Amino acid sequence: MLLRERETPEGLLVSICDSDCLGETYEDGDINLEVTTEFYGGEEATEADADAVVDALQRADVANLVGSESVEVAIEAGLIDGERVLEVAETKHAQLMWL
Structure with missing residues (x-):
């Protein structure tokens, strides 16, 4: 999985995202999900295992996840509700926001 963290205001x-999702576009009806290098990859992105992904999600204020493996890691850790996951074409997408 590719993990990228950045501070925002x-x-x-x-x-x-799952590594094999980078650069892909998933379409399903009106939904168009582009997994761009600018957002998910680049020099700031690192290869991450499940523990690193869970750690980053626990520290995040906002998170975007794409790919079956990435989303399943978050579900198994109890950070994402599996009932709220979008299935876009042949992949999964979830967002997380701590309030």
Whole structure:
């Protein structure tokens, strides 16, 4: 999985995607999900295991996740409700926001 963290005026933004999703576009009806290098990859992104992903999500103020593996890690850790996950074409997408 690719993990990218960045500070924003609103707090820590974490983006996570399955490595094989980077550069892909998923479409399903009106939904168009682009997994861009600018948001999910780049020099700031690192390869991460499940423990690193969970740690980053626990520290995040906002997070975006794309890919079956990435989303499942968050569900198994109890950070994402599996009933709220979007299935876009052949992948999964979830967002997290701590209030």
